[in-house]
Structures are given as C-alpha cells and as structure tokens.
Amino acid sequence: MALLDYRNDMQRCSRCSLCKWPPLAQIKSWRFSNVCPSMVWGNFHAYSAGGKLIAALSLLDGRIDYSDKFLEIVYQCQMGGACDVSCKVTRDLEPLEVMLELRAKCVEDGQLLPAHMVMIESLRNDDNPMGKLKAERGKWAEGLDVKDITREKADVLYFAGCRYSFDQDLWGIARGAVTLLKKAGVDVGISGKEEACCGGRAYEMGYRGELTKYAEHNIETWNTAGVRTVVTSCSDCYGTFKYHYPKVGKTMNFEVLHITEYLDRLIKEGKLKPTRKVPLQVTYHDPCHLGRLSEAYIPWEGVERKVLGQIVIQDPPKEFRRGTNGIYEPPRDVLKSIPGLELVEMERIKEYAWCCGAGGGVKEAYPDFALWTAKERIEEAEATGAEALVTACPWCERNFRDALEQDGEKMKLYNIVELLLEAL
Amino acid sequence: MALTRNVYQILEDIVGPENISEEPVILDSYAFLWLAETVTDSKFFTRPEAVVMPGSTEEVQAIVRACNRYGVKYKALSTGWGPWNAPGDEGVVQVDLRKMNRILEIDEKNMYAVVEPYVIFSQLQVEAMKRGLTCHIIGAGANTSPLASCTSMSGMGLSGISMSYNARNPLAVEWILPTGDILRLGSLGCGAGWFCGDGPGLSLRGIMRGTHGAMGGLGIFTKCAVKLYPWPGPRQMHFEGVSPGHVAAIPQNFRCYVLSFPSWDSFADAAYKIGEAEIGYVMGKQIAAGIVPLMAARSPTEYAQIRESGMADEIMQEFRYALQLILGAHSLREIEYQERALQEILAETGGWIPSPTQDPERQKTTFRMMIKVDGNSAIFRLSGSFGTSFGAETSCDAAMVHARLGEEIKKKYIEKGVIADDGAEWAWGAEMNEHGRFAHIEELFMYDPADPESAKGAAEFIEETSLLTAKQAPGLAIWELARGGLGPKAHDIYGPACSNYHVWQRRIKKAFDPNFSADATFYIEPEE
Numbered sequence: 020m021a022l023l024d025y026r027n028d029m030q031r032c033s034r035c036s037l038c039k040w041p042p043l044a045q046i047k048s049w050r051f052s053n054v055c056p057s058m059v060w061g062n063f064h065a066y067s068a069g070g071k072l073i074a075a076l077s078l079l080d081g082r083i084d085y086s087d088k089f090l091e092i093v094y095q096c097q098m099g100g101a102c103d104v105s106c107k108v109t110r111d112l113e114p115l116e117v118m119l120e121l122r123a124k125c126v127e128d129g130q131l132l133p134a135h136m137v138m139i140e141s142l143r144n145d146d147n148p149m150g151k152l153k154a155e156r157g158k159w160a161e162g163l164d165v166k167d168i169t170r171e172k173a174d175v176l177y178f179a180g181c182r183y184s185f186d187q188d189l190w191g192i193a194r195g196a197v198t199l200l201k202k203a204g205v206d207v208g209i210s211g212k213e214e215a216c217c218g219g220r221a222y223e224m225g226y227r228g229e230l231t232k233y234a235e236h237n238i239e240t241w242n243t244a245g246v247r248t249v250v251t252s253c254s255d256c257y258g259t260f261k262y263h264y265p266k267v268g269k270t271m272n273f274e275v276l277h278i279t280e281y282l283d284r285l286i287k288e289g290k291l292k293p294t295r296k297v298p299l300q301v302t303y304h305d306p307c308h309l310g311r312l313s314e315a316y317i318p319w320e321g322v323e324r325k326v327l328g329q330i331v332i333q334d335p336p337k338e339f340r341r342g343t344n345g346i347y348e349p350p351r352d353v354l355k356s357i358p359g360l361e362l363v364e365m366e367r368i369k370e371y372a373w374c375c376g377a378g379g380g381v382k383e384a385y386p387d388f389a390l391w392t393a394k395e396r397i398e399e400a401e402a403t404g405a406e407a408l409v410t411a412c413p414w415c416e417r418n419f420r421d422a423l424e425q426d427g428e429k430m431k432l433y434n435i436v437e438l439l440l441e442a443l
Numbered sequence: 444m445a446l447t448r449n450v451y452q453i454l455e456d457i458v459g460p461e462n463i464s465e466e467p468v469i470l471d472s473y474a475f476l477w478l479a480e481t482v483t484d485s486k487f488f489t490r491p492e493a494v495v496m497p498g499s500t501e502e503v504q505a506i507v508r509a510c511n512r513y514g515v516k517y518k519a520l521s522t523g524w525g526p527w528n529a530p531g532d533e534g535v536v537q538v539d540l541r542k543m544n545r546i547l548e549i550d551e552k553n554m555y556a557v558v559e560p561y562v563i564f565s566q567l568q569v570e571a572m573k574r575g576l577t578c579h580i581i582g583a584g585a586n587t588s589p590l591a592s593c594t595s596m597s598g599m600g601l602s603g604i605s606m607s608y609n610a611r612n613p614l615a616v617e618w619i620l621p622t623g624d625i626l627r628l629g630s631l632g633c634g635a636g637w638f639c640g641d642g643p644g645l646s647l648r649g650i651m652r653g654t655h656g657a658m659g660g661l662g663i664f665t666k667c668a669v670k671l672y673p674w675p676g677p678r679q680m681h682f683e684g685v686s687p688g689h690v691a692a693i694p695q696n697f698r699c700y701v702l703s704f705p706s707w708d709s710f711a712d713a714a715y716k717i718g719e720a721e722i723g724y725v726m727g728k729q730i731a732a733g734i735v736p737l738m739a740a741r742s743p744t745e746y747a748q749i750r751e752s753g754m755a756d757e758i759m760q761e762f763r764y765a766l767q768l769i770l771g772a773h774s775l776r777e778i779e780y781q782e783r784a785l786q787e788i789l790a791e792t793g794g795w796i797p798s799p800t801q802d803p804e805r806q807k808t809t810f811r812m813m814i815k816v817d818g819n820s821a822i823f824r825l826s827g828s829f830g831t832s833f834g835a836e837t838s839c840d841a842a843m844v845h846a847r848l849g850e851e852i853k854k855k856y857i858e859k860g861v862i863a864d865d866g867a868e869w870a871w872g873a874e875m876n877e878h879g880r881f882a883h884i885e886e887l888f889m890y891d892p893a894d895p896e897s898a899k900g901a902a903e904f905i906e907e908t909s910l911l912t913a914k915q916a917p918g919l920a921i922w923e924l925a926r927g928g929l930g931p932k933a934h935d936i937y938g939p940a941c942s943n944y945h946v947w948q949r950r951i952k953k954a955f956d957p958n959f960s961a962d963a964t965f966y967i968e969p970e971e
Contacts, residue, residue, distance in 0.1 A: 030486055030893040031827035033477040035820050036522050036586055040565065043585045043817035044682055044689050049546055049566040062496060062541055063464060064523065065472040073475040074468050076486065088466040108687040109821040111743065326747040327864040328857055329826040329891045336744035343685045370686045 022075060022120040027323065027331075028112045029076035038068035038102035038114060041371035051366040051399050054105055056374055056392040057096040065092050068102035068114040075121045085130050093121055094132055095388060097381045098223045099307035099374035104342035111339055122225030134384035135224045142229055146215040147181040148383075157211030159183060159190040165197050166208030168244045173208030175200065176246040176273075180253030181216050182413035188420065189413050195436040196252045196278050202443065203290040205281075207250075210240075219259030219308075224380040230259075234267040242272045252278040252436065254412035255378070257346075258308030265316040277309055279411050279435055283349035286356050293442035296359030301433070302405040303350060303362060304396060304419075305372035306412035311342035342370030350411050353435055357442040363403045365396075373399060375415035382418060393422035397430060407431035409438065446492045446536070450513045454495050454536065457505045462496040462542070469494055473537045478526045478830060480898035481905060488529035491518070491537035498542040500617060500625065500665040506538060507663060508623035511960045518962040519663040521560040521588035527596065527658040531964025538663060546570055547666065553638050554671045555614050560590045560664065564816065567669070569679075577674035579606035580816040582727075582874075594618070594664040595656040599836070599883040601727035601767075601813055603876035604718060606672045608836075608883070610652060614640045614668035618651065621662045621956030629668075637668035650951055654836060660966025661955055675773045682811065690807035691814065696778050698770040699810040700785070701730070701800035703761055705793050707843040710764040713792040714839045717768065718879020720788065722781040724771035725813045727874040731887070732762040733865030734822065738805070743825050750864075759866050761797050769813050826863045826889035830901045833908030834885035839875060842884040846870035848915065849886035852908055856888070861900020863889035913937050931968050 040046060041054045053059050058067045065074055074092060077083040096118065103115035125131070138148035145153040159179060166173045177200065183193040200207045218233030241249055251257050260275040276284075285291045319337045326332055347369045354362045367373045376382070376392025397419065400408040408430055410416055419432050446454075446465070455463045464470070473494055474487040482488070492515070497503045503519075510517045519538040520528040530537060544561035551574045556567055564585040567578050581592045581600040589609070592598040594616060598609025606612070615631035615638070626632070628647055630639040640648050651661070675696055682689045693699055704710040710728075717723045730738075736755040740746040749755045770785065772778035789795060799805065812818040822829045833849055835842065854867045865888070874883045886908055890901040913936050938945030948967045952959075959969050 027827070027893040030480075031823070031891075032475075033524070033820065033823055033828060034475060035477070035524050035584070035823075037584075037820060040563070040586060042686055042689060043565045044680075044691065044811055044815040046565045046569055047679065049562070049570055052563075052566050052569075062462075063469045063472065063494060063539070064541075065469045070472040073472045073486075076475070077468065077471045082487070083467040083471060086466065086468065088464075089468045092468055104686050109818060109824060111824055325891070325894075327750055328860045329863040329889060329894065329897050330743055330747055331825070331827055331891060332744040332747050333742070334744065336742045338742075341686050343688070347685070 020116065020120065022117070022124045023079060025113060025117045025120060026076065026079060028114070028117055029072045031112060032069050032072045034069050036067065036069065037109070038106045040105060041101070041367055042105055042108045045371055047366040051373070051402070054101040054367065054371055054373065056099070056376060056388070056395070060388050060391065061092070061095060066095070068106065068118065071096070071118050071121060072114060075117055085125070085128070090125065090130055090132065093125055094380065095385055096379055097307070097374045097376060097392065098379035100312050100342070101307070101371055101374065104311050104370045107339055107341040119223065122223070123227050126225035132380070132384050135380050138224070138380065138383055139221060139226055139229065142216055142221055147185060148216065148220055149181055149185045151185040154212060156184045156214055157209070159193050160197070160209055160211065163194055163197055165201070167211050168208035168246065169210060169213045171208065172245055174206040174246065175208070175248045175250055176241060176244065177207050177209050178249055178251040178253070178256060179209065179214060180251055180256040180413065182417060183253060184214065186413060186417055189416060192413065192416070192434045192436050193252060195440050199282060199291065199436060199439060200250070203285040217256040217259040219255050219263060220380065222259070222263055223378065230263055231267055234264045235269060238264060238267070238269045238271055242270070246273050248274045248276060250276050250278055250281050252411070252413065254306035254309035254313070255414055258312040261313050262316045265318070277313070277346055277349070277411070279309070279350040279353055280346060282435070282439060283352045286353060291439070291443065293357045293439060295442050297357050297438055297442050298359040299407055300361045300363060300405045301354065301407045301409045301438070302365050302400045302403045303354060304365070304375065304400070304408055304410040304415060305347065305369055306410060306415050307372070307374050307378060309350070309411055310345035310347060310372055311370045313346050314340040314342065314344045345370060350435055353439060354409065357438055360438065363405050365399045365403055367399065375410070375412070375418050377414040377418035382414070389418055390422045390425060393418045394426065397422055397428060401430055407433050409433045409435055411435050446515065450509070450515060451493060453509050453513070454493065454506060457502055457509065458495050458497050462498070463493060465493040473523070473539070474529065476526050476529050477524060477828065479529070480892050481830060481902040482526060486892065488526065489531070489533055489535070491530045491535050492533070494537045494539050496539045496542050500619070503538065503619050503663050503665050504623055504625060506536070507619050507621070507960065510536060511623055511958050514958070516960055516962045518659050520659070521591045522563060522586060524583065524587060527965035531962050535962050543665065548637070549574060550637070551576065555637060555668045556671055557637050557666060557668045558590050559666060560588055562589060563587060564589055568815070571671050572674050572676070572680070573678050575674055575678070576671040578669060578671055579603065579609060579612055581609060582816070582819060584819045585816045589669045590664055590667040593667050593669055594652055596658050597655055599874060599876070600816065601729060601874055602725045603874045603883065604723040604726045604878060607877050610654060612670040613648065614638060614670060616640065616651065616664060616668070617666035619663045619665060621961040622958070657963070658965040660952065660961050660963035662961055675771050680814070689811060690804060691811035693807060693810050696772045696775060697810070698778060698782060699806045699813070700768045700796055701809065702766055702768055702789065702794050703797050704764040707764055707846055709792045709794065710766065711839045711843045713788055713794050714766065714875045714882070715879050716788045716791065717785070718875045720784045721878050722770055722784050723768055723875070723878070725769040726766060728766045728870065729813065729819070730762070730765070730767060731865060731869040732759040732765070733869055735759060735762045737825065746825065758799070763868055765797070767809060767813060769810065822887065822889065826891050828892040829887055829889045830905060831885045831887050832905040833912055834883070835912065836881055836883050839879070839882040842870070842882040845884050845886065848911060849908065852904070852911065853886065853888060856900055856904045859900060861890065861897050862904060865889060909933070910936070913940050934967050935971065
C-alpha cells in the first residue's frame with residue numbers, strides 16, 4: 020500500500036476528534052481523559068491523527084508542500100496507535116496506516132530528520148539504531164550460562180533486541196528473563212553479537228527498506244537455526260515480529276512470544292512457582308507494542324466496492340485491527356500470581372493506554388516531548404496510590420527511568436521479570 | 444488575503460508565539476470539515492488566515508478587540524465538528540478554544556457545573572456521575588462541547604425527555620460580545636454566582652442563542668454554567684470487554700428497551716404517553732431500521748450480504764417504527780412502577796419489544812450507547828459519511844409528518860444511487876423533549892464523501908428537503924443544516940414562514956456587532 024491508496028480514508032475522516040480521546044465510555048476522569056500525546060503537546064488540530072490525515076490529503080492534492088512545521092507534525096508522534104483504536108470503535112478507517120505511509124513518503128521524498136538519520140546510519144553500520152558497535156551486542160549476556168544458537172541448537176531463541184543489548188542499566192532484565200526460562204527447564208539460546216535489530220523502529224520512522232532487510236535476515240536465520248519459539252522481552256520487537264514480519268511474505272517456522280506470555284504459560288503449567296511474598300502495590304503500564312500494536316498481521320488484498328447505492332464494502336471482507344487482541348492479560352496474570360503483590364489499575368489501560376513517550380523516533384528527535392509524555396503516565400500511576408510502576412518493555416522503562424530521575428520522583432519502577440525473580 | 448504583519452504581531456503578542464500559526468499545514472486542518480463537500484465541492488472550506496489559541500477570557504477579549512480595531516473577522520470553535528465551524532470567507536482568524544478546557548466548578552447542591560469551551564461531555568459526565576449527577580448529552584456525541592451546544596449550537600439529544608435540550612440548560616454565561624465587551628449573563632452579572640441564566644432585568648438568553656444558536660456569529664463564549672440532573676446509577680459505570688465491544692452493566696434500577704410500533708401514528712402516541720407518564724430517562728429513535736442489520740454483522744460487507752440476501756427485510760420492517768428507551772429510577776419500587784406503566788402504554792398503542800433486543804448482551808450495548816452517547820459516529824461507518832437535513836423542533840405528530848415526507852424524497856435519491864439504500868427510512872432523533880412538550884427530528888442519509896457524485900447528490904438532497912421544510916412542513920427548521928444546501932439566503936426562504944424571524948435576527952446582528960467582526964456565515968448575513 021502507498022499513501023495514495025488511503026486517499027478515501029482521508030476524505031472520509033469526519034474531523035470528529037474521537038482520535039484525541041480514549042473510547043468515550045472508558046473516560047474515567049477529566050484529568051486523564053486524553054489519549055494522544057502528540058495532540059496534547061502540540062494543541063493545534065493538525066497534531067491529531069485526524070489532522071495528519073488532513074495534512075496527507077492536502078499534500079497529495081498539492082494544497083501544501085513540505086515545511087519544517089509539516090515535518091514536526093508528522094514526526095512529533097510516538098506512533099503508539101491509541102488514536103487508531105479510538106477511531107475504530109466506530110469507524111473502518113486506518114489512521115495509523117496513513118501516518119506510517121506519510122512517514123514513508125517523507126523519507127522517499129528526502130524529508131528527513133537529522134536525529135533519525137543518525138539512527139539509520141548506526142543501523143546500517145552496526146545493525147542497531149543506538150550508535151553502538153555491533154561487536155558489543157552480546158555483552159549483556161557475558162557470564163550467563165546460555166546456549167549460543169549460532170553454534171548449537173536450542174528449542175527457544177531469546178531475542179534481546181537493541182535496547183536490552185546496549186542499555187547497560189537494563190541488562191539485568193534480559194539476564195533475568197533468560198534465568199527464568201532456564202529455571203523452568205526451557206532449552207533456550209541466544210544469538211549474542213550476531214543478533215541484529217528487528218527493524219521495527221526504522222519502519223515506524225518511515226524507513227521501509229530497513230524493515231524488509233532485517234525481517235528477511237532474521238526469519239531466514241531463525242528458520243535455519245531450527246528454533247521452535249522466538250521469545251523477546253522487548254515489546255517493540257514483539258510487535259514488529261507479529262505485525263510487520265508477516266508482510267514480507269516469508270514463512271516463519273517458529274512461534275513468537277513475548278516474555279510475559281511465556282512466563283504466564285510456564286506459571287500455569289506449574290514450571291515456575293512464585294512462592295515468596297513480594298509485598299508491593301503496583302500498577303501496570305501496557306506498552307503500546309505489546310498491547311494494541313501487537314495484534315497479528317491480517318493479510319488482505321482486495322478492492323473497495325459500492326453496494327446498496329453508496330455502502331462501501333471491502334471485497335473480500337477486511338478484518339480491521341482494533342486493539343482487541345493485544346497482549347493484555349498474560350502480564351497481569353503473571354503479576355497476580357506473585358504472592359503478596361497487589362495490582363491496581365490506572366485509568367487508561369490496555370488498548371487505550373497512554374504511551375510511555377519513547378516510540379516512533381520521538382525519544383531521539385524530541386527528547387523533551389518524550390519525557391513529558393512519560394511524566395504524564397507517571398502522574399497517572401501515582402494517582403492510583405501504587406508504590407511502583409511496572410512495565411514489560413525496555414523502551415518504556417528507559418523513558419520512565421529518565422523521567423523519574425529528572426524530577427526526582429520516588430515512585431519505584433520494575434519490569435515484570437524482576438518481580439517474578441524476586442518471588443521465586 | 445493574508446493578515447498584515449502588524450495584525451499578526453498584535454495577535455501573537457496576545458497569545459504568545461506558540462499559540463498562533465499561519466502554517467498552511469495547520470490552517471488546512473481547520474478548513475477541512477465534515478459535509479464540506481456538500482457546500483464547496485471539496486473537503487475544504489476557505490482557509491483561515493491564522494489560528495490563534497487563547498488560554499483565558501482576557502486573551503479572547505483582546506483578540507476580539509484587535510479584530511474589531513483592524514477590521515478582521517474572527518470565528519471561534521471548540522471541538523470543531525461540523526461545517527458551521529469553518530470560516531465563511533477569506534480574511535477570517537480562527538479562534539481555537541482548545542486550551543480553555545477546564546471544569547471550573549461542580550456545584551453538587553445546586554446541580555450545575557461551570558465549564559470552559561473545550562470541556563467535552565464525556566469529561567463532564569464522569570465528573571458529575573461521581574457526585575450522583577449527570578448532564579444532557581447532544582445527539583452528535585459525547586466528544587463535543589457542552590458550552591458550545593448550550594450557548595451556540597442546537598443541543599438536542601436523547602436525554603432530552605428528562606433533561607430538556609441545551610437551550611434550556613445554560614445558566615449564567617460569560618460572553619465576549621462581538622465588539623469585545625464582556626457580558627456576564629444572569630446571576631453572574633450581579634455577582635451572585637452561576638446559578639441562574641436570567642436577569643437581572645430582561646433575559647438575554649433568547650438573543651444569545653434562540654432556538655439554534657448563533658454558531659459563532661455573535662461573539663465568543665468563554666465560560667458557562669451547565670445544568671446537571673440526577674443520576675441514579677453508580678458513581679462510576681463499569682464496563683466489560685475490549686474495543687470495540689465495550690458493554691455496560693445495567694444497574695438494577697434501570698431498564699433498557701427497544702420498542703417497536705406498527706406505524707408512525709402509534710409510535711407518536713406511545714412517545715406522548717411515555718412523556719406524559721414521566722417515566723423516560725433517555726429516549727429516542729437512535730437506531731434506524733437500516734442500521735439494525737449492522738448489529739448482526741462484523742463488517743459493512745457482511746451487512747451488505749445480509750441486506751442483499753433479503754434476510755434483513757423482516758427485521759428492518761420490525762424496527763421501522765422503533766424507539767429506544769431507558770427507564771431510570773431512584774428505587775426498585777419506582778422502577779417496577781415504571782415498567783408497569785410502560786407495559787400499559789405498549790398495550791394501548793400496539794407496541795412490542797422485539798425479541799432480538801431482549802438479549803442481555805445487546806441490552807448492555809444499547810445501554811452504554813444511550814447513556815454515554817459514544818457510538819453515534821458509527822453512522823459514518825457504512826458509507827464513509829452521513830448527512831442530516833430536513834428536521835424540526837415541533838410536536839411529535841408534526842415530526843411524523845416530516846418523517847413521512849422524508850421517506851418520499853429519500854426514495855428518489857436512493858433510486859438515483861447517490862445515497863445509501865437504508866430502506867428509505869431514517870428519521871433520526873424523534874426525541875420527545877421535556878416529557879413530551881416537543882419533539883426533535885432529523886432526516887439522516889448516508890453518502891460517500893470520497894465520491895463526487897455521491898457528495899453532489901447529498902447536496903441536492905439537503906437542498907430539496909430544506910425547501911420542502913419551508914413550503915410544507917410545520918415546525919422550526921434546523922437552520923445550521925439547511926444553510927449548507929440553500930446558501931446564504933436560507934433565512935430569507937424560511938423567515939416568511941416563521942414569523943419573519945430573519946428580520947429580527949439581522950437587527951440583533953447589527954445591534955450587537957456594528958463592525959460585523961464575528962463571522963456570521965452560519966448565523967445570518969447582516970444584509971439581505
């Protein structure tokens with residue numbers, strides 16, 4: 020699909036502003052009633068999903084041209100997709116797809132952000148967007164007794180992803196995840212320094228070719244290695260594997276699981292038994308890419324037709340991703356399995372959760388906006404009375420850490436893996 | 444006609460550089476509006492010259508005064524849903540009130556809330572419910588502004604039966620007149636707080652908004668006290684499910700019904716009787732027969748399959764004269780009384796409760812939609828857009844006359860293929876306001892805004908139905924909708940049939956806005 024293919028979606032936007040709010044029935048207070056960080060930050064309607072559809076239509080129709088403001092509107096957005104969920108409560112439109120296509124067009128037309136170009140340069144040189152050397156990729160696992168799937172076979176591949184591989188503050192989480200899998204008797208291996216980026220962040224920034232390259236490479240590598248399951252602790256990678264990888268058309272001979280899904284399964288099978296009390300009241304942040312953006316790719320190739328006069332149908336019928344089938348319960352079930360731990364919910368959860376602020380290339384290009392978004396979520400977490408904020412994504416964790424540190428906040432921050440390790 | 448640098452600088456000095464823009468990408472997002480293609484042959488109205496985003500009454504006042512001084516027109520909007528939010532012509536500054544988004548006060552004892560322009564109904568409702576109160580929500584949906592519908596624009600909705608419509612619900616108001624003077628209407632004007640919208644002296648509420656509101660043509664409203672009503676439900680509603688299938692638990696003291704009738708006449712009789720019995724909490728003809736099959740389908744494609752197979756014909760007929768009703772009571776004994784009263788009304792009017800609607804899960808969905816008013820934009824789903832036309836605030840019997848006439852006109856356009864075939868039915872609304880004092884009706888139709896032929900047909904449909912309203916049907920037409928089809932002379936067409944209201948409206952415009960600064964395109968042109 021290309022931007023032009025979504026022209027009808029742009030024209031059918033009614034400018035109702037539903038993309039700015041959670042699904043209306045789910046609004047629980049005035050304070051936490053927004054769902055689009057970009058809109059709250061930018062305020063002008065153009066920053067909303069609807070506004071970006073209008074910008075795309077204007078661009079296609081030659082009413083406007085690229086400008087610095089245009090690029091700011093396009094890129095000052097985490098691409099978290101809450102707008103998409105809210106829109107699709109009542110509509111069959113694809114606002115997030117339009118926004119992705121708009122970024123791809125910007126890149127095709129050479130309308131690039133310097134901060135993103137740095138990431139892409141790093142990706143092209145070292146297979147990661149973080150400006151780190153490829154040779155350092157496996158360091159997070161040093162001393163960990165785990166198989167290297169480039170040399171020996173394993174049933175399960177643990178995929179660390181770029182953030183866990185290079186963010187030393189977070190190495191303990193990746194190591195903890197492998198430790199938990201081994202405790203449960205899982206035959207697990209890693210790729211060490213041979214691991215490469217998933218390509219998802221590049222795709223979200225508009226760099227389509229990078230995704231195709233890494234998807235083809237990773238799928239082929241894992242098929243060849245004969246792994247039955249790929250497990251990742253990174254929600255971004257997980258969402259990429261589930262939604263974007265199937266688009267490249269290569270058969271994936273393996274199952275993809277997020278670590279929380281796998282841990283939940285292992286607990287329910289009795290292979291992990293949390294018995295030690297962790298007396299803590301926590302609230303859980305749904306990462307965008309583990310929640311609404313993790314819904315599997317649903318291939319559709321068809322045409323739009325008119326019946327009964329002007330009723331628009333897709334032939335064959337198209338199934339829309341509405342955030343319904345994200346990974347919402349497994350992380351909660353893992354938390355609930357921990358003795359002494361109490362889970363209290365924030366107001367914006369699951370498919371209409373507020374984004375952490377790190378996604379879509381925002382943390383790199385607009386760090387103030389990223390931190391503001393995180394602080395908004397931390398405030399929501401604090402409003403629950405919980406002592407700790409728990410998440411299941413390294414990008415969320417990095418951004419929350421930075422925000423907490425900047426403001427000297429006392430709220431504790433955990434990854435689910437850390438809490439489960441404590442309970443065993 | 445771009446703003447002069449001097450005027451731009453003056454506006455920038457008022458709101459700060461981050462709150463003003465003349466970037467084309469931003470301006471176009473204000474020119475693009477629902478129904479635009481039925482007026483302009485494009486998705487866009489005229490671009491505003493700039494968008495300014497004030498954060499306070501003082502800033503709004505300064506903007507209005509600057510516009511008066513330098514001969515620039517202005518047009519304010521809150522959530523901005525609908526063509527009446529657009530600048531009518533070149534040379535207009537758009538005043539986006541988004542930053543004025545606070546609920547300033549909820550007076551539980553006196554049952555009102557003071558809101559700024561960008562508060563939406565959903566926000567107000569959840570905060571009110573925490574105090575055992577709720578607000579009337581307009582039919583457009585809970586994503587719109589209570590202040591806007593109270594002060595400036597229509598205000599009909601399904602809860603009108605027990606909470607009236609939003610011409611009745613504003614109390615004291617803070618109003619920046621077209622000249623920039625601040626008028627504090629009602630009790631606020633004599634320092635007595637927000638509790639009353641009238642006095643001291645003559646009430647100006649009629650001038651402020653009349654039946655339908657000036658849609659920005661008489662200045663800008665910056666604060667409004669909105670009447671609240673008892674909410675006998677839980678302080679926080681509980682929802683089950685994940686998008687898009689949220690359903691609401693129905694409390695024991697509520698009932699949710701779909702009621703069907705054999706004809707428009709019995710439909711109207713039942714509506715009157717429900718109003719007279721004062722048992723309705725929320726009521727209206729929200730779910731059209733043509734939409735009912737969508738409830739059994741997962742997609743428009745499945746909907747079309749069901750319709751084309753003929754499987755839906757019987758169902759659509761059963762729902763042709765149907766309304767949805769929620770009963771709400773303060774005790775179980777009261778709800779039992781209401782149920783008995785309703786059963787008697789059904790027996791007297793030949794009405795029945797269609798069996799598919801007795802499914803508890805469907806009732807939960809209907810309950811959510813009617814209390815939260817969160818699903819109405821689903822009517823965009825089948826064809827990409829809908830239009831509304833040809834309506835009135837009138838007696839329920841007269842509304843049924845509208846409905847019949849609407850069916851006849853709609854059939855022609857369905858046959859042409861320019862609007863969706865919804866069975867030539869869909870007199871939406873048919874709400875009974877104030878326990879039956881008057882009804883509201885709109886003739887809805889579905890069209891595709893991405894299809895120029897369909898958009899053209901939609902424009903013709905609006906025009907034809909609007910003219911028919913002036914010629915044949917009793918009751919006050921819905922001006923803001925007819926304006927699209929009939930253009931600037933809409934009022935001159937309707938006025939003679941309605942006590943020459945247009946003459947008075949022009950006088951009001953001239954008296955309150957001597958410089959014609961407030962863009963009055965959707966209110967009334969100052970000159971005939």
